[in-house]
Amino acid sequence: MKSEFNLRTVNVTRYIIPLREGGSLPALAEADDDFKYVLKFKGAGHGVKALIAELIGGEIARALKLRMPELVYANLDEAFGRSEGDEEIQDLLQGSQGLNLAMHFLSGAINFDPVVTTVDPLSSSQIVWLDAYITNVDRTFRNTNMLIWHKELWLIDHGACLYFHHSWTNWEKHAQSPFALIKDHVLLPQASQLTEVDAAFKVILTDQILTDIVNLIPEDWLQWEDTEESPEELRSIYLQFLITRLKHSEIFIKEAQDAREKLI
Structure with missing residues (x-):
């Protein structure tokens, strides 16, 4: 039986700004579908466990018909972030190559x-x-x-x-x-x-x-x-x-x- 739960995969094309201070350093980013996302990095803080929690919690909320922005897998290319001037952010990006998790950005919320x-x-x-x-x-x-x-x-x-x-x-x-x-x-x-x-x-x-x-x-x-x-x-x-x-x-x-x- 085919699952009704499927996440799209996008490729991150542009790191815009970090959204707040703290261990996780989520960022506002743009992907190759031209949408903006709140990007969570597997190289931050609690690593992949935070992404797993985000994924499971968010999709359970969606299954219960609660309003949740779309979650997508967000792929970071190995070359991404090399031009980033902030050393901490550059380390975060380099440590997060591959699949991360992102949430559709609700502009104006x-x-x-x-x-x-x-x-x-x-x-x-x-x-x-x-x-x-x-x-x-x-x-x-x-x-x-x-x-x-x-x-x-x-x-x-x-x-x-x-x-x-x-x-x-x-x-x-x-x-x-x-x-x-x-x-x-x-x-x-x-x-x-x-x-x-x-x-x-x-x-x-x-x-x-x-x-x-x-x-x-x-x-x-x-x-x-x-x-x-x-x-x-x-x-x-x-x-x-x-x-x-x-x-x-x-x-x-x-x-x-x-x-x-x-x-x-």
Whole structure:
């Protein structure tokens, strides 16, 4: 059966500007399809694991019909960046040759401000559910990682989710654990429909859909130096983590509901 999840591959043609300071140094870049993208580099910070998290988190959001800019594989040629004047950026580009990940740039979008914009209970519950499921630590008042584009709410930046893979031990325990950091979620106060959303989303996220999403991980992102597991074994663990966590969703739902009660 053909998967409905397919990412295009583009070739990066121009590095425009770094988007913010920090370990990951994402950049605004242009590709050979003439579109602009927010480019995430495998040579930065947490390396390919951040790209894997971005890919899985973003495509799960898309499967749940939440608004997500298109993700694409972004190929960096070995000659790319040689003319870059900033030595740190040149090192980053040289260390990121091959496949990286990029997100379609939403030109004119503004950062979501919870003081200015109120999100309805259903949408809030859907986003809180997603972030509790994928253990996304980055959707707080300090860093909402949401944009308003054409008066609609869009989700961005899931590179900090699935943080169990940074230690890669006891994944079964992590899969069945609550997500205590959900208490800091920017939309938690409005998330009054978590039980209903949980029931609906568990129907959508079939084993096949999760398999198709995990199978999007490029083989060369699974060549880890700090593990003896093969790419196939690593891919299997990601899938089993997602399936197990979904099967035990009542654990992270209760944590979110308890945290919400303390806020309201």
